[in-house]
Amino acid sequence: MGTQYFVVPTSVHDSLMEAAFRHRGYTADESQAAARFCHQASLHGIRTHNGIKALHLDEHFGSKAGGCKPGAIIEKLPSKYKAVQRWNANRKLGMATAFEAMDTCMKLADEYGVGIVAVDNAFHYLWGGGYVIDVADKGYIAYTNCTAALAEVVPFGGKFPTLGTNPHSWGFPTRDVIGYPICVDWATSTVATGRIQQFAREGKQLGAGWAVDKDGVETREAAQVAALLPFGAHKGYGLSLIDELVAAFIGGSLPTIRNRWDKVPAGEKGTCAFFFQCIRPDAIACEDFACKRSQKENVKAVIADILGHGNEKSMLPGQIEAESAALSKKHGGLLFTAAEVDAFAAIAKEADVAFDSKSFKSVEV
Amino acid sequence: MGTQYFVVPTSVHDSLMEAAFRHRGYTADESQAAARFCHQASLHGIRTHNGIKALHLDEHFGSKAGGCKPGAIIEKLPSKYKAVQRWNANRKLGMATAFEAMDTCMKLADEYGVGIVAVDNAFHYLWGGGYVIDVADKGYIAYTNCTAALAEVVPFGGKFPTLGTNPHSWGFPTRDVIGYPICVDWATSTVATGRIQQFAREGKQLGAGWAVDKDGVETREAAQVAALLPFGAHKGYGLSLIDELVAAFIGGSLPTIRNRWDKVPAGEKGTCAFFFQCIRPDAIACEDFACKRSQKENVKAVIADILGHGNEKSMLPGQIEAESAALSKKHGGLLFTAAEVDAFAAIAKEADVAFDSKSFKSVEV
Numbered sequence: 030m031g032t033q034y035f036v037v038p039t040s041v042h043d044s045l046m047e048a049a050f051r052h053r054g055y056t057a058d059e060s061q062a063a064a065r066f067c068h069q070a071s072l073h074g075i076r077t078h079n080g081i082k083a084l085h086l087d088e089h090f091g092s093k094a095g096g097c098k099p100g101a102i103i104e105k106l107p108s109k110y111k112a113v114q115r116w117n118a119n120r121k122l123g124m125a126t127a128f129e130a131m132d133t134c135m136k137l138a139d140e141y142g143v144g145i146v147a148v149d150n151a152f153h154y155l156w157g158g159g160y161v162i163d164v165a166d167k168g169y170i171a172y173t174n175c176t177a178a179l180a181e182v183v184p185f186g187g188k189f190p191t192l193g194t195n196p197h198s199w200g201f202p203t204r205d206v207i208g209y210p211i212c213v214d215w216a217t218s219t220v221a222t223g224r225i226q227q228f229a230r231e232g233k234q235l236g237a238g239w240a241v242d243k244d245g246v247e248t249r250e251a252a253q254v255a256a257l258l259p260f261g262a263h264k265g266y267g268l269s270l271i272d273e274l275v276a277a278f279i280g281g282s283l284p285t286i287r288n289r290w291d292k293v294p295a296g297e298k299g300t301c302a303f304f305f306q307c308i309r310p311d312a313i314a315c316e317d318f319a320c321k322r323s324q325k326e327n328v329k330a331v332i333a334d335i336l337g338h339g340n341e342k343s344m345l346p347g348q349i350e351a352e353s354a355a356l357s358k359k360h361g362g363l364l365f366t367a368a369e370v371d372a373f374a375a376i377a378k379e380a381d382v383a384f385d386s387k388s389f390k391s392v393e394v
Numbered sequence: 395m396g397t398q399y400f401v402v403p404t405s406v407h408d409s410l411m412e413a414a415f416r417h418r419g420y421t422a423d424e425s426q427a428a429a430r431f432c433h434q435a436s437l438h439g440i441r442t443h444n445g446i447k448a449l450h451l452d453e454h455f456g457s458k459a460g461g462c463k464p465g466a467i468i469e470k471l472p473s474k475y476k477a478v479q480r481w482n483a484n485r486k487l488g489m490a491t492a493f494e495a496m497d498t499c500m501k502l503a504d505e506y507g508v509g510i511v512a513v514d515n516a517f518h519y520l521w522g523g524g525y526v527i528d529v530a531d532k533g534y535i536a537y538t539n540c541t542a543a544l545a546e547v548v549p550f551g552g553k554f555p556t557l558g559t560n561p562h563s564w565g566f567p568t569r570d571v572i573g574y575p576i577c578v579d580w581a582t583s584t585v586a587t588g589r590i591q592q593f594a595r596e597g598k599q600l601g602a603g604w605a606v607d608k609d610g611v612e613t614r615e616a617a618q619v620a621a622l623l624p625f626g627a628h629k630g631y632g633l634s635l636i637d638e639l640v641a642a643f644i645g646g647s648l649p650t651i652r653n654r655w656d657k658v659p660a661g662e663k664g665t666c667a668f669f670f671q672c673i674r675p676d677a678i679a680c681e682d683f684a685c686k687r688s689q690k691e692n693v694k695a696v697i698a699d700i701l702g703h704g705n706e707k708s709m710l711p712g713q714i715e716a717e718s719a720a721l722s723k724k725h726g727g728l729l730f731t732a733a734e735v736d737a738f739a740a741i742a743k744e745a746d747v748a749f750d751s752k753s754f755k756s757v758e759v
Contacts, residue, residue, distance in 0.1 A: 108507065110507025143478050147677075170640075199632075213633070215628075237602075264580050280680040327647065336552075342551050346632045
């Protein structure tokens with residue numbers, strides 16, 4: 030007994046997303062980038078950060094709230110440093126900004142071995158994993174971090190949420206090696222707020238290390254939750270702090286007012302910051318691989334060793350996403366639940382485009 | 395009631411370390427680098443990775459075991475990529491290699507905004523935090539990771555140790571801002587093997603998420619421990635895997651034979667790999683700081699926001715190390731326990747140099 034999914038042809042999904050973003054005032058290029066990225070997320074089975082979420086974010090923090098400006102022009106600041114660029118995105122759509130930044134990182138890496146783009150005044154890019162998977166598939170070691178929209182996480186030992194769920198995403202070019210790019214990608218909170226809300230609805234006790242009450246004491250009761258905990262105690266706290274610090278060096282301001290536009294005083298800022306990096310794998314190949322292996326053969330041998338010795342049940346990060354992508358391709362479209370198809374119907378209605386909810390074949394997975 | 399420490403003058407410590415490494419066959423430059431680094435570790439209160447540990451590592455994995463070659467020459471491979479260098483360290487002393495690699499990263503960053511040095515055939519560099527603190531104090535955002543000597547950690551969901559305790563270390567130039575560089579630095583296992591051994595000696599129950607038995611089932615009994623667990627479940631696993639993958643792209647071979655020289659077949663490799671990176675903070679400054687703050691003032695405001703709102707009890711990563719350094723400076727030397735002074739006396743005896751254990755004043759801290 031699996032879950033029932035509806036198979037939405039990619040062209041239907043992409044056209045709908047494009048129309049929806051155009052309807053919200055975004056340019057053709059921005060809307061295409063949004064459609065391309067939401068496609069990427071749903072292809073990889075990312076149900077929490079798909080097109081529905083993208084439009085929800087746009088409504089609550091984006092074009093309808095002032096956090097994102099359709100048609101914004103990215104200002105690329107002059108720099109004496111050749112492998113690092115610094116951009117003021119002027120609140121341009123996060124997905125369009127992120128694709129362009131990663132393209133630039135790859136070009137810089139082609140010349141310098143590494144390329145970095147730091148972006149200020151950025152708007153939510155949805156899912157960091159999507160960009161690093163995309164870039165890893167083009168042959169680069171990719172990395173991105175960003176400040177999450179809201180400060181929802183307490184620092185280790187603290188009681189008030191002053192950190193974002195600040196994610197980190199790494200991608201490795203391993204498709205030739207194991208069939209898909211390894212993608213290490215997660216938020217630095219143990220769980221997302223959505224998970225707490227889900228447990229509250231279901232009346233279930235929270236897991237250990239998930240959240241604290243208003244006094245900073247860990248709680249397992251969803252009703253008592255005042256803030257999230259970083260994963261792994263002080264270690265996850267450090268990882269969350271890194272995103273805030275990198276953002277602070279770039280231009281991000283006080284975490285507690287970020288995206289809380291009613292609380293941002295004149296002269297202050299409420300925008301996010303992004304950090305992108307690509308490295309050419311051949312730039313770090315020291316040409317002394319054991320047993321005369323090529324770099325790829327060496328990576329393959331190392332992965333086989335890690336998953337050998339009785340560790341066959343271990344998975345690689347990125348494997349679930351790759352399996353979702355294979356499933357989508359097998360069924361010839363993107364897979365959505367009935368509730369998600371309903372949400373798309375509502376989006377189509379808002380954008381005033383045709384969308385026949387009843388036209389999709391269903392599969393049980 | 396504090397702990398009693400003996401104050402060893404820095405010149406006494408540094409001379410002893412230099413002599414001990416010279417005695418093991420290292421060159422004057424290598425021995426000076428070792429002394430400088432061990433000084434750095436003890437200054438910052440790092441009791442697990444000081445000069446005593448460095449010589450212990452040298453004995454078990456280094457010059458006496460074949461993992462490290464005194465006087466080795468680093469081969470700097472040609473590259474068409476200007477901001478990234480690739481070095482074959484030929485098993486040169488890790489501390490000397492790491493200082494030189496970070497110096498090169500800084501020079502590359504001065505020109506390109508970012509500089510990376512990837513090092514193959516490397517030997518243990520002791521404590522990544524020491525390098526990033528050093529480089530952060532010179533004004534750069536610093537990062538390093540490496541493959542740890544031995545595979546002691548199971549992948550998430552696995553049962554056999556095929557990953558090192560693979561650390562990550564980040565340093566931020568915040569001395570002008572808060573009085574010390576922020577340093578995020580830890581291993582990717584929940585605890586080190588030494589901690590398990592300590593708990594075994596004391597007959598204490600292990601913490602949750604520390605270790606597994608031979609079947610990969612988590613255990614709280616020290617006697618049952620077959621391998622360590624990564625911290626934070628799949629998230630820490632991903633972070634440990636990153637070091638193995640970066641090493642595999644550089645030239646590191648199978649984790650399970652690393653530094654197990656009796657198990658390394660002909661043509662195979664048992665060495666570690668290092669990755670170093672420096673970024674110029676001004677290269678990522680997008681010049682749109684809120685309230686016309688400077689970059690430093692902005693970083694200060696962000697940190698104050700994070701530790702404000704009732705979070706005064708939170709600490710910043712690097713704070714404990716900074717407090718240790720202040721204490722050492724206050725007492726005019728490096729602080730060691732009686733057992734550590736005894737270990738130094740044994741080191742002095744091996745190196746055939748004078749060392750008067752009774753000459754140090756003691757302080758209670």
